[in-house]
Amino acid sequence: MKIEAERKGGSAILRLEGRLDREWAEHLSNTLEDLLRAGVRSISIDLSHVTYVSSAATKVLTRWQQELAILRGEVYLRSVPPTVRETFAIAGWDSHLDALRSSGPRPVDLRKSSWFSGAGVATSGQYQMSPSVAEGALTCRLYGRPEGLTAASIGPDASTTVAFPDQAFGLGIGAIGGSYEECRQQFGELVAVAGCVASFPSDGTRMADYLIAAGPAPLRAVLASGLGCEGTFSTLVRFNPKPEAFAVPLSELAGVCLDAAGGKVAGIVIAGETAGLVGARLRRSPGASDSPLRFDVPAVREWLSFAPERTYPVATALIVGVAARAPEGPLAQHLRPLGGVRKLYGHFHAVVFSYNPLPQRTVELGALVRGLFDNHQLRDVLHLVWDDRGEGGVGDSALLRGVGWVGPVTQVA
Numbered sequence: 535m536k537i538e539a540e541r542k543g544g545s546a547i548l549r550l551e552g553r554l555d556r557e558w559a560e561h562l563s564n565t566l567e568d569l570l571r572a573g574v575r576s577i578s579i580d581l582s583h584v585t586y587v588s589s590a591a592t593k594v595l596t597r598w599q600q601e602l603a604i605l606r607g608e609v610y611l612r613s614v615p616p617t618v619r620e621t622f623a624i625a626g627w628d629s630h631l632d633a634l635r636s637s638g639p640r641p642v643d644l645r646k647s648s649w650f651s652g653a654g655v656a657t658s659g660q661y662q663m664s665p666s667v668a669e670g671a672l673t674c675r676l677y678g679r680p681e682g683l684t685a686a687s688i689g690p691d692a693s694t695t696v697a698f699p700d701q702a703f704g705l706g707i708g709a710i711g712g713s714y715e716e717c718r719q720q721f722g723e724l725v726a727v728a729g730c731v732a733s734f735p736s737d738g739t740r741m742a743d744y745l746i747a748a749g750p751a752p753l754r755a756v757l758a759s760g761l762g763c764e765g766t767f768s769t770l771v772r773f774n775p776k777p778e779a780f781a782v783p784l785s786e787l788a789g790v791c792l793d794a795a796g797g798k799v800a801g802i803v804i805a806g807e808t809a810g811l812v813g814a815r816l817r818r819s820p821g822a823s824d825s826p827l828r829f830d831v832p833a834v835r836e837w838l839s840f841a842p843e844r845t846y847p848v849a850t851a852l853i854v855g856v857a858a859r860a861p862e863g864p865l866a867q868h869l870r871p872l873g874g875v876r877k878l879y880g881h882f883h884a885v886v887f888s889y890n891p892l893p894q895r896t897v898e899l900g901a902l903v904r905g906l907f908d909n910h911q912l913r914d915v916l917h918l919v920w921d922d923r924g925e926g927g928v929g930d931s932a933l934l935r936g937v938g939w940v941g942p943v944t945q946v947a
Contacts, residue, residue: 813884
């Protein structure tokens, strides 16, 4: 058996020759998995020189047909010989195999999409913009005081129980629950988006926790410090690296998303396949200590868990945050410089899952988020940082490809 793969951008042609038995079905499955990891979403399989197909092979092709359908991709079977066609018919496949493909609905009209060259801004990535809601806009609400987090400063009067309906997202230092007393020992990194909340409790727990809304009542979480956005997104941004670049830095992606939303303040939700993340999370809950959170060495080691290199190089991340250029007023206290880009600031948290190829076409945010929580391992919740220690630092988080939902923040409360 021979398997030859020819790739061009997001498409690939597989040419098979010989007997596609159980052993070679596994080789074919591995080849298809490698192509999906590389970002291929349209696959044509030429079977003109295949003399035999086993039931194991039809199962493999059925599986990957379903995987591509979920990813809004497509798979074609071409030039199927009569003897092989009979085997597929026995397995219950459509008799019109040359026209077979898996595809899904496209909520956004891709004919209205445009590619953003980003001269002077996008040095590593390629970006495709698609309109979502023409008048989409977000209201951003600020919670707590981000400086000097202590039990005294984030007590029951300063912490806020926040409801997160499906049309809202948020992040900060908090915990899943309904009251300060219930949550004060667990305060850690928290993310809420599309009716799902994930957090990493700082009470010695070794695994992140999550909750998914299954009814009409919105999820609730207690935020000691953070921000939340509610409303509609105006733009979808698809991205992948330029041929000469390894990955897309988060700071560059945030800047492009901010420009797409009007350039002042934007709320952003990103689903991306990772090249590596630079992040930290709390070891201790500030609600359980009267001493302030300290960032000086060596005290910082008692408070924060931080890796000396990028982590999670092959994972899928859900990144939530707000970006702004030269923010003013109370919002400025919640944002930090991003990637050394002049006047670009942001605050982003990431929910990290086991690796899952993401659709390159449009997918509804709620369906994607719930699919990640339902079907993939939740590995971590991180506060993303930019390590600015020069050659001794880790630098910026980076992504291989994905999609971002972006909306301008028109009101800060």
